[in-house]
Amino acid sequence: MNTLHLGDIMRPADELNIGRGFVLKNRSLLAAMTNKQSNEDGTVSRAEMDWLVRRAKGGFAITTTAAANVTEQGRGWSGEIGVWGDHQIPGLQEMATKLNRFDTISIVQLFHGGMRAPRELNGVQPISASVNTERGMAGEHTKAMTTPEIEGMIQSFTAAALRCQTAGFDGVEIHGAHSYLISQFLGTKTNRRTDKWGGDLHARSRFLREIIKSIRAATKDNFLIVVRISPIIESAGINLEDSLQLAQLLCQTDIDMLHISCWDVFDNIDDGNPESLTRRFRNVMPANFPLISTGSVWDAKDAQWLINEGADIVGVGRVAIAHPDWPKGLHDIDYQPTRPPFTEKHLRNVGLSPVFVDYMKRWKNFVAK
DSSP states (O other): OOOOOTTOSOOTTSOEEEETTEEESSSEEEOOOOOOOSOTTSOOOHHHHHHHHHHHHTTOSEEEEEEEESSTTOOSSTTOEEOSSGGGHHHHHHHHHHHHTTTOEEEEEEEOOGGGSOHHHHSSOOEESSSOOOTTSTTOOOEEOOHHHHHHHHHHHHHHHHHHHHHTOSEEEEEEOTTSHHHHHHOTTTOOOOSTTSSSHHHHTHHHHHHHHHHHHHSOTTOEEEEEEOSOBGGGTBOHHHHHHHHHHHHTTTOSEEEEEOSOTTOOOSSSOOSOHHHHHHHHSOTTSOEEEESSOOSHHHHHHHHHTTOSEEEESHHHHHOTTGGGGGGSTTOOOOOSOBOHHHHHHTTOOHHHHHHHTTSTTTBOO
């Protein structure tokens, strides 16, 4: 049970001014979630649109799309949204228009799979910061990106952000978490370069920081930039100490929010420090810098606990799949939405397509048998 402290100043249902003219109506964020619902040419499908719009209607202050690949050959899985071509703008525009009707901040998550963009899907050898391989690549190794390729990728992220702006989205989230391309540059195991793109943390984060710099220079003043990172990825060589230093570096850039992807915000790291990951990041960041924390939050008490730990915004994924109106329950500290398993009928009734329901069957005990 998570201990709550009576008299907390901030509540999950409170508004929050995040700058650039935006005020959140509450502290909830729909986190980006893989759902495999979009079309093979990267255009947004009706199912993808309906799923997100239903959550915006349900009261989420920030609604984030699933990961959207910034190059045609950067896909991590089938059914992924694309933001790499102008032919994708009309669908994105329709989705942004529908989302924005519900007073939600609309965000597209920008992504490249790197070593997790498989050849069988993209038809080319995967790329990464260095020559890498991992389980699931069937023994294939990545190609280490050259400096011109890195610079071209920065422009691909920037062009993608501009398409999102043209479509009417409020901003983008740069996906620097979960072992995808940007994470591969951040990690000491996946980035063994000796040029300006590798070495110490400042150099390993150069790719991410240059993406931020380029997007900010190209977009309007009221366009939001969020960065999502993983505090720890042992296989990539990303440790907590480096991630805390990275957070400090990122707070010195021109981003608007930092999003930490914790998997489980209630887990403690076995290093003798009893503080939560959220509290550790809050301690090294400026007090007024918006911090999003995501991972295993389910009910209103969980959300309040996370805010007490220093998060300004509570990100959720799985609970929003089954409970699209979740933010509306945050006014009641005793709000406890039902937990899995859920019937296929229920999931269809809350806006999941058959493809999404089938995908959720991969999550243990989420869909009733």
